[in-house]
Amino acid sequence: MKKKEPWELELPGNKVKTKEASLTKRVIAALFDVIVLAFVILNPFSGVLGAYFSGSFNDAVSLAESSLPNQIGFIMFIIMILFFVYFTLFQYYYKQTIGMMIMRIQVHGDITFGKCMIRSLIGIPTFPFYILWFIEPLLIALNRKALLEQLTNTTTIERRQ
Amino acid sequence: MAKKTAPENRPKTIYGILILISLFLISSCTASILSISNTFSPEIIEGNVVQIPITGVITGTKAGSMFQNEGAYSTEIIEKLEKAKNSKKVKGVILEINSPGGSPVASDEISQAVKELGKPSVAWIREVGASGAYWIATSSDHIIANRMSITGSIGVYGSYLEFPDLLNRYNISYKRLVSGKYKDAGVPFRELEDEEEEIIQGKLDTLHDFFIEEVALNRELEEETVRDAATGMFYLGSEAIEMGLIDELGGKKEAIRYLEQQIGTNVTIYVYEREPSFIDFLAELVNEHAYNMGRGMSSYIREANTFRVIT
Numbered sequence: 001m002k003k004k005e006p007w008e009l010e011l012p013g014n015k016v017k018t019k020e021a022s023l024t025k026r027v028i029a030a031l032f033d034v035i036v037l038a039f040v041i042l043n044p045f046s047g048v049l050g051a052y053f054s055g056s057f058n059d060a061v062s063l064a065e066s067s068l069p070n071q072i073g074f075i076m077f078i079i080m081i082l083f084f085v086y087f088t089l090f091q092y093y094y095k096q097t098i099g100m101m102i103m104r105i106q107v108h109g110d111i112t113f114g115k116c117m118i119r120s121l122i123g124i125p126t127f128p129f130y131i132l133w134f135i136e137p138l139l140i141a142l143n144r145k146a147l148l149e150q151l152t153n154t155t156t157i158e159r160r161q
Numbered sequence: 162m163a164k165k166t167a168p169e170n171r172p173k174t175i176y177g178i179l180i181l182i183s184l185f186l187i188s189s190c191t192a193s194i195l196s197i198s199n200t201f202s203p204e205i206i207e208g209n210v211v212q213i214p215i216t217g218v219i220t221g222t223k224a225g226s227m228f229q230n231e232g233a234y235s236t237e238i239i240e241k242l243e244k245a246k247n248s249k250k251v252k253g254v255i256l257e258i259n260s261p262g263g264s265p266v267a268s269d270e271i272s273q274a275v276k277e278l279g280k281p282s283v284a285w286i287r288e289v290g291a292s293g294a295y296w297i298a299t300s301s302d303h304i305i306a307n308r309m310s311i312t313g314s315i316g317v318y319g320s321y322l323e324f325p326d327l328l329n330r331y332n333i334s335y336k337r338l339v340s341g342k343y344k345d346a347g348v349p350f351r352e353l354e355d356e357e358e359e360i361i362q363g364k365l366d367t368l369h370d371f372f373i374e375e376v377a378l379n380r381e382l383e384e385e386t387v388r389d390a391a392t393g394m395f396y397l398g399s400e401a402i403e404m405g406l407i408d409e410l411g412g413k414k415e416a417i418r419y420l421e422q423q424i425g426t427n428v429t430i431y432v433y434e435r436e437p438s439f440i441d442f443l444a445e446l447v448n449e450h451a452y453n454m455g456r457g458m459s460s461y462i463r464e465a466n467t468f469r470v471i472t
Contacts (some may be wrong), residue, residue, distance in 0.1 A: 040181050044188035048195045071195070078191050082184050089180050093172045 021105040021156040023140045032099030033087075033123070041082045045075060080124045087120035088113070100156075109154030118152050208431035210420055211245045212255040213238060219263030219271070219293045233260050233294075235267035242274040252424040253281040255416050256301055262292025262314065265368055272375065275300040281423035285416040286310045286407070291395050295406075296372060299379035302423070304407040305415050306398035313401055315376060316393030317368040319361065325351050380405060 049072075090097045092113050096106040107119070122132040136146040149155050217232040245251045256275070262268065275282055275297060284290070284298035286306035291314035298304050298312075306312055328335060328350060335350040346357040353361075373391050377384040382405055390396075390404055401407045409415055417428045 036181070040185045041188045044185065044192040048192045075195065078188075082188060086180070086184055090177065094177060098177075 018108070018157045018159050020145075021103075021158045023137055025103045025105050025158060026140065026156060027137065029097065029099035029103040029105060032102050033097050034099075036098050037083060037086060041079060041086070045079065048075065076126055080126050083123045083125060084117075084120050087123035088116045091119055092116040103158075105156055105158045107154055108157040109152070111154060115152035115154055119148050119154065122148060208429040209250060209252045209424070209426070210255060210417075210428045210430050211241070211248075211251050211253075212257055212430050213241050213245070214257045214259070215271070215294060215297060216257075216259045219260055219267045219297075221264060221267045221270070233263065233267075233271075235264075235270045238271050239274045242271075242278060246278050246280065251280065252426070253283070253420040253428070254278060254301075255413075255420070255430065256282060256284045256297065257287065258284055258290040258294050258298055259287040260291075260294035261289050262294050262296075265293060265296075265317065265372070268293030268296045269371075269375075271297045272300040272379075281420055283416045283419050285413060286312055286398070292316070296375060298407075299376050303409065303416075303419050305409045305411050305419070306401065306407050307412060308397065308399040308410050310398040310401075311395045312398060313390065313396035313406055314393060315369075315372055315387070315391035317365045317372065318393070319347075319365055321347065322349055323352060324349050376406075 087097060091107050092111065094101070094106075095108070095111060100106055107116075109115075121129050122136060124130075132148070136148065140146050145155070215233045215238060219233045219235065221235050242254070245254050254275075281303075282301040283303045283305060284301040286294075286298060286304065287310065289311045290298050290306060291311055295312050295314065325335065335348075337345060337351065339345050343357060343360065345351070347353065347361065369391065373384060373387050376382070376391070377387040380387070386405070390406065396404065396406065398407065398410055402410055409419070417430070421428050
C-alpha cells in the first residue's frame, strides 16, 4: 500500500473500510489454499501413494499388508507438518495465505508466531484437527468469530475501498 | 521477554515463492526417499518349509472392493510359490487357507503354480476353504481341515442385482446402444432376456465342469462322484473327509507331521517377510509414540473416573 504523506488529507474516498470476512470468502480462500497445497505438497507424494494403491478410493481403504498403515501414517505425518508450516509462515509474514490473497482477506490483530501456529491448526488434514473444519464454519455462521480466532484474539477481515 | 510480532513491513513476494519452493522440495525429497526405500522383495530368511497364507477373496490383482480389507492376490501368491520352488533351502510348502473362494481364473492360476512346485505341499484349511480356495487345496499333495472347517462349495455363481423396475419407478430409462446383440447381457439396468440367461447359464455350467474335472483329477476320484458332491453345497470337515474331499482332520501340527514324513527331516517354518526399511523404522517410531500418548491419556481419564474406596 502506498505510504501516506503527512500533507495528504484523509478524504472519505480514500478511506479503507474493513469488516469481518464473510464465511463464503473464507471457504473459497481455503479451497484456493487446498489447490495450491495439492500442487506443492501432495503432488510429489502421488507417486509413492500410487505405488500402494491403484488410485481409487476403494483401494485407499483396502490395505493388504500390515506394514502399510505404518508407512501411510508416516506420510500423513509429513504432509501434516508441511501444511502447518505453510499456513503458519504465510499468516505470520504476509498476514494472508495465498487463498486469502486471492479473496482479499487477511488476518488482523496482534499477530505473533505462536498465534499463527494456533490459527494454522485448522489447516492440518488429519484427526483431530479436521474436526475444526465443521466447528469453525458453524461458529462463523452463528456469531462471526471462529474458535481459533477467539483463542488467539485475532480476526479475519476483508478490506474495501 | 517481548513477544515476537509479525513484521510491520510486508516481506517481498519472492520470499513467499521461496517458501512454496522449499515446501515443494521437502515433499519431493521425502517422497523420493520413501520410493527408494520402499521396495517389496520377499526373502526367505531361513528354514526349510514355507507357510504361504491364502486369506480372503481370491482375485488376480490388488484392485479390491470397498468391503474387502484383505485379499488373496494370485500375482503375489504365485511369486511366493515360485520363490519357494527355486529355493534350494525350501523342502516343502504349507498353504494356510482361510478363503471363501473368488475368481476362477485366479484360483486356477494359483492351482497350476502349486502343481508345478515340484516339492511336497499340504493345504491346511482353517475356518473356510471353499469354492476357489478348495480348488487350490486340491492341487496340493495333502489336505488337512478342522472337523468344523467349511469346505467344498464346488460350484460357480454369477448372480447379480437387477434395477430396471427401480429405474422405471423414478422415470429413468435405459437407452440401449450396442453393436453385437449380447454386448450388454448382464447389465443391471435392464432385464436379462431368456435367451441371454440360457447362454450365460451355459457358460457357468462350463466353468462348473472345469471345476469338477480339476477336483476329480487332483483328488483321484471318479468324476461322477465329484459331480454328485458338486451341488454348490459346502461341507464341514467331518463330512468332507467321508466324501474323500480332504485327507485328514487336524491342524497345523498334522500339516507339519505330514511334511516331516515327506521330507524326512524336522520342519522349520518361515513366513515370508518384507525386510523393514529405515522408513518402516521411523513410521513405527511415530506410531508407537502416538499409541503411547493415547494410551497414557486414556489411562489418566480412566483412573480419574474410577470409583475408589479409601479407608
